[in-house]
Amino acid sequence: MNDKTTEDLRVKRTHKLLYNALLELMDKHPFETITVKQICDLAMVHRTTFYTHFQDKFDLLTRAMNQIAEEEFKGMVDDSFSPADNFKELFSLAVKHKKLFSRLLAEDRDSLRNLLRREMGAGIRNYLAKHNSIKENSIDMQIKIEAYIGAVLGVVTWWIENNMPIEHEALYTKLNIFSEWKFAE
Template identity: 35%
Template structure:
């Protein structure tokens, strides 16, 4: 048998096992608190043997961390759909809407893991930071002047957007995504100063 085919089959088995364990943990999180979930609960629901679990993960915390990294990667891939050429205000509101929608769709994972995981939140802020910096640099290259250096603007806005979205989720999403985006739009409105003539 071809070595590439063997590796491909192995990769498929690993991905299938990970998928089963992820789905099992997500399902269990709708029934009980993370602290109350045991490895045996995860394995039983996934129909995966405990020894198989331990071949892939040290414990449930490593499984959660791995799942959070996948969640952040998914957000990063979706964030790339907005190009720096987009209208400035529309770009920021689209990015914020995407973040809110992603948190809403994955609310259990965000509230259980991401909001209490410093390194995961840092990674999420970094993705938002890179998106904002790319947009600001594009705007500056097209004649828009800023009264504050781009790096400082990006460092200010990225944690603000992520923190605001996180608080909104933790408070039980008390207002609609549209209202949150409208607030963001109002704040961003004062960002641009002038165009070169």
């Protein structure tokens, strides 16, 4: 084994130790309370080594998520995978990594995305209740509402990330396809 291969293996091992330490800590603590020192102590990696490989804990989290995505979703880029297959795989992954998904998706409760999601959901439920289109505590209805909100927020995110490539009125008109969704059960 040459020196380059040995070094690559050491880097991979260090990254894996740090990824695993972060994920283990996230099982027990909110991400924002976890420190680089805690991660390093659990991984038994010196802080200097940590900062040689990562800028901060956010960089570590991003790369850990990318590593998980590469490992877990490698089959999903195959052109034989349908959107339904991708959804099924995503839900399987959520079951497999339940604590991690729970922490990452629910932890940022005060983010703009989550605030908009809550407010939009409340508005849709109020509208549907007022128009007698909703059954109380219907799981099917909640799934439809969340799918609608997720789709709209996803498009808005895409629009912003891509420098708003069309005027907002045109975007709204294109999103008006959602008015065809049937919320009534």
